[in-house]
Amino acid sequence: MTAPSLPGERLPGERPTFRTLAPAPLLTAVLAACAVGGAVALAPGPVRVPLACxxxxxxxxLTAAVAVAAHAVQTARITRRRLEAVTLDAGRLSQDQARQSAEFDQERVRLTEELTHEQARLTAELTRERAGLTASFTEERTRLTEENAEERARLTAENARLTERARRADQDRAAAVSATANAAGRMQALATGMLADLRAMEERHADEDVLADLLHLDHRTAQAGRLADSVAVLTGARSGRRWARPIAMESILRGAMGRISGYQRVRVHSASEAAVAGHAAEGVMHALAELLDNAATFSPPTAEVHVYVEEVPAGIIVSVEDSGLVMGEVQLRRAERAVSGDTDELGGLTGTRLGLAVVGRLARKYGLKVSYRPSARGGTGVLVLVPQDILVPHPYAERPQDALTLPEPPAPAAEQPQVSYDTHQAATDEDPDPVPSHEAADRSADTLPDGLPKRRRGRALAEAERERTRARAADSAAPEPRPAPAEDDALVRATRFNSFRQAVRGSAPDDRATPEPTVPAPHAHSHQEGDPTS
Amino acid sequence: MSRPGRDDSPDRLYTLTGGRAHAAPDSPFDLVTLVVAECDPGPGLQSEHATILRLTQLPTAVVELAAELKLPVGITKILLSDLLAAGRVSARHPRRTAASGVPDPDVLEQVLVGLRNL
Known part of the structure; x- marks a missing residue:
C-alpha cells in the first residue's frame, strides 16, 4: 500500500488539479510496473505470459484506485478548507453584525440622547419664550388698559365739557333770542306809539310844511317799525299789533307800501273788496311789505313795481311784479325755499337777507303760499295766495255807516294853542309804555264810545251787533251819549248843512235843499237829545 | 287818547297822497270851500276818493269832508285836488257871511248901486 502524498496542501484550490493528483498514481504505476516486471522475470517461463497479463x-x-483515492482525498481536503473558510466568513460576518449592532445601539443611544437634549432644549426655549411672551402680553395689556382708561376718562371729560358748552350755548342763545325778542317788542311798541303820536300831530298841525315834515318822520318811523317787526318775527315774538276789525285789501296793500322806502314806485291795481281778518292782517301786511321791499330794492330806482290783486276760489292772489333783475333758476329756488318757511333755523341769516326768512315765517304762520316766477315785465314776479280762512268777504257792509258817523267834536283849538305835543301827551296819555296789547278788557264793552258795534277778535260782527241791540233794548230809557245810526246821521247832517247854508247865505232857509228824513227811527229823537252837535 | 295805535287805520297818510304834503299851488280849496261831486263813485277808485264822491252828492265843505274822512285837512285838500284835476268834483267858495264881520265887497257894491238908484 502506498500512502497518498499530499502535495496538494501547498496549493489548495477549488478542485484537485492534475499536478496534485498525478504523483500518487504515477508512483503506484511505477512500483506496479517494477513489481510486474520482477515477477515476470522471476516466474517460470510457462507462467510468464499469464502472469504478465x-x-x-x-x-x-491499482493505479486507477490510487488515482481515485488521491482524487477523493484531495477533494475532501479542498472541501474541508472551504468549509473552514466559510465558517471563518460566517464568524466574521457574525462579528461584523454584532459590531454593527453595537454601533447601531451606540448611535441610537447617542441619537436618543441628542433628541432628548434637543427636546429639553426646545422645551426650555419654548417655555422661556412663552414666559417672555406672556409677560410682554400682560404688560401690553396692562398698558393698553391704562391707555384705554385714560382715553376714556379724557373723552368723558371732553364730552362733559362739550355738553356743558353746548348747554351754555343753548342758554346763551335762548337768552339772546329772548332779549332780542323783548327789545324788538319794545321797539315795536315804541314805533306803534310814535306812529300814533305822529298821526295825532298830523291832525293838529295844518301847516303844510310841518305836515310834510311829519309825513317824512312818519315814513321813517314806519320803516323802523317794520324792522322791529322783522326781528320780532324772527325771534318768535308775537307780531306787533292786532287789528280789532278786518282790514280791507286796499288798506293792507297801502299799509305794506307805507313801510318800505320806495313806496312811491308801487302801483296798486286792486278792485277787490275782500278784507283780511284782524288777527292776520298785520302778518299779511308785513309779508307783503317785505316782498314789496325786495321788489323795489332789486329793480332800477325809476322802475315801477306793480301789484295786482285777484280773487280766486282759494282766496286772494296778490302778485308783485318788478322789472328789475331777473333771478336765475338757482336764485328762484333758493328764494322759494326761504319763503316756504320749512326751516326754523336762525343760522345762515345775514343782516341784509332778513326779508325772505320773515316772509317764510309769516307764510307758515298764516298759511300764505308764496311762489316765485319770472315776470312778464322782465323782472321777477311773486305770487302770494292769501287763503280763504283768513279772509272776510264783505267787511264793509257797515262801511257807509262807518263813514257817515259823526266826527267827535273837535276840541277848541284855542284852548290849548301853545301847548307842545309832549306836554299835551303827558297829561292825556295814561299809558307811558304803550304796548299794543289787544286783549279784551271787558267782554261787555263791545260798543265803541260812539255807539258803533265793535267786533271782537274771533267773533262775528253780527254777534256784536245783536249784543249791542240787546244792550240798547235793556236800557233804552237811558239815552246813549253818542248814538249814530245811519238814519240819525242823515238827519243830523241835513240839519247841520241847512244851518250851515243859512249862515253862509244869510238868506231865507231853502227848504228844498233840506231833505226831511222820511222814516226817522222811533228812538232817533231821544238820541238826538243826547247829541251835543244837534 | 286811549292806547295808541289801537284803532287807527293801517294806512299811513303819505300812502294816501303818494307822499305829497302840499296841494297844488293853484288849489282852490280852503276850509270852507264847498265841494260837489260831478260823477258817481265807480270801481277802481281809491276808497277815499269814492267816499268823497259819496259824501259830496250834496255840497259839502272841505272841513266837513276832512272830519268825516278822519283825515287832516291838508291831506283832504290834496285828495280833492286830485279829484278836481280829474274833473270828478267841482268847488266853489261860499259867500262871505255877514256874521263874519267882513261884508262881501260884491254885496256892498250892489247895495251901493241900489242906494244910488233910489
Missing amino acids: GAAVGALL
Missing part, C-alpha cells in the same frame, strides 16, 4: 491488469487497477 494478470499482473499488468492488477497493476492498472
Whole structure:
C-alpha cells in the first residue's frame, strides 16, 4: 500500500488539479510496473505470459484506485478548507453584525440622547419664550388698559365739557333770542306809539310844511317799525299789533307800501273788496311789505313795481311784479325755499337777507303760499295766495255807516294853542309804555264810545251787533251819549248843512235843499237829545 | 287818547297822497270851500276818493269832508285836488257871511248901486 502524498496542501484550490493528483498514481504505476516486471522475470517461463497479463491488469487497477483515492482525498481536503473558510466568513460576518449592532445601539443611544437634549432644549426655549411672551402680553395689556382708561376718562371729560358748552350755548342763545325778542317788542311798541303820536300831530298841525315834515318822520318811523317787526318775527315774538276789525285789501296793500322806502314806485291795481281778518292782517301786511321791499330794492330806482290783486276760489292772489333783475333758476329756488318757511333755523341769516326768512315765517304762520316766477315785465314776479280762512268777504257792509258817523267834536283849538305835543301827551296819555296789547278788557264793552258795534277778535260782527241791540233794548230809557245810526246821521247832517247854508247865505232857509228824513227811527229823537252837535 | 295805535287805520297818510304834503299851488280849496261831486263813485277808485264822491252828492265843505274822512285837512285838500284835476268834483267858495264881520265887497257894491238908484 502506498500512502497518498499530499502535495496538494501547498496549493489548495477549488478542485484537485492534475499536478496534485498525478504523483500518487504515477508512483503506484511505477512500483506496479517494477513489481510486474520482477515477477515476470522471476516466474517460470510457462507462467510468464499469464502472469504478465494478470499482473499488468492488477497493476492498472491499482493505479486507477490510487488515482481515485488521491482524487477523493484531495477533494475532501479542498472541501474541508472551504468549509473552514466559510465558517471563518460566517464568524466574521457574525462579528461584523454584532459590531454593527453595537454601533447601531451606540448611535441610537447617542441619537436618543441628542433628541432628548434637543427636546429639553426646545422645551426650555419654548417655555422661556412663552414666559417672555406672556409677560410682554400682560404688560401690553396692562398698558393698553391704562391707555384705554385714560382715553376714556379724557373723552368723558371732553364730552362733559362739550355738553356743558353746548348747554351754555343753548342758554346763551335762548337768552339772546329772548332779549332780542323783548327789545324788538319794545321797539315795536315804541314805533306803534310814535306812529300814533305822529298821526295825532298830523291832525293838529295844518301847516303844510310841518305836515310834510311829519309825513317824512312818519315814513321813517314806519320803516323802523317794520324792522322791529322783522326781528320780532324772527325771534318768535308775537307780531306787533292786532287789528280789532278786518282790514280791507286796499288798506293792507297801502299799509305794506307805507313801510318800505320806495313806496312811491308801487302801483296798486286792486278792485277787490275782500278784507283780511284782524288777527292776520298785520302778518299779511308785513309779508307783503317785505316782498314789496325786495321788489323795489332789486329793480332800477325809476322802475315801477306793480301789484295786482285777484280773487280766486282759494282766496286772494296778490302778485308783485318788478322789472328789475331777473333771478336765475338757482336764485328762484333758493328764494322759494326761504319763503316756504320749512326751516326754523336762525343760522345762515345775514343782516341784509332778513326779508325772505320773515316772509317764510309769516307764510307758515298764516298759511300764505308764496311762489316765485319770472315776470312778464322782465323782472321777477311773486305770487302770494292769501287763503280763504283768513279772509272776510264783505267787511264793509257797515262801511257807509262807518263813514257817515259823526266826527267827535273837535276840541277848541284855542284852548290849548301853545301847548307842545309832549306836554299835551303827558297829561292825556295814561299809558307811558304803550304796548299794543289787544286783549279784551271787558267782554261787555263791545260798543265803541260812539255807539258803533265793535267786533271782537274771533267773533262775528253780527254777534256784536245783536249784543249791542240787546244792550240798547235793556236800557233804552237811558239815552246813549253818542248814538249814530245811519238814519240819525242823515238827519243830523241835513240839519247841520241847512244851518250851515243859512249862515253862509244869510238868506231865507231853502227848504228844498233840506231833505226831511222820511222814516226817522222811533228812538232817533231821544238820541238826538243826547247829541251835543244837534 | 286811549292806547295808541289801537284803532287807527293801517294806512299811513303819505300812502294816501303818494307822499305829497302840499296841494297844488293853484288849489282852490280852503276850509270852507264847498265841494260837489260831478260823477258817481265807480270801481277802481281809491276808497277815499269814492267816499268823497259819496259824501259830496250834496255840497259839502272841505272841513266837513276832512272830519268825516278822519283825515287832516291838508291831506283832504290834496285828495280833492286830485279829484278836481280829474274833473270828478267841482268847488266853489261860499259867500262871505255877514256874521263874519267882513261884508262881501260884491254885496256892498250892489247895495251901493241900489242906494244910488233910489
